Amino acid sequence: MSQEEIEVPELQLSEIFKQFKDQWVAIQVTRRDENQQPAAGKVVANEMDRYRLRLKIVQYNDICIFFAGDPPYPLLL
Numbered sequence: 001m002s003q004e005e006i007e008v009p010e011l012q013l014s015e016i017f018k019q020f021k022d023q024w025v026a027i028q029v030t031r032r033d034e035n036q037q038p039a040a041g042k043v044v045a046n047e048m049d050r051y052r053l054r055l056k057i058v059q060y061n062d063i064c065i066f067f068a069g070d071p072p073y074p075l076l077l
Contacts, residue, residue, distance in 0.1 A: 008042040024053045024077035025057050029062050038064045 010030045027041030047053035057063050
């Protein structure tokens with residue numbers, strides 16, 4: 001079975017934070033809250049290194065990237 005045929009489940013952000021703790025995560029946004037912030041999505045890539053993550057997501061649209069935890073260094077976004 002190819003990766004394109006694997007159905008990725010939709011997860012709430014809280015579940016993504018639990019499953020991918022202390023990793024960079026890219027999701028395809030499937031639901032937004034009343035402030036248009038991502039509320040749920042399908043994880044398309046995860047990585048310990050933010051730059052390697054970016055290489056894995058170039059083919060996707062409407063992607064949200066975030067760190068699922070408290071980073072060990074200050075983030076400038």
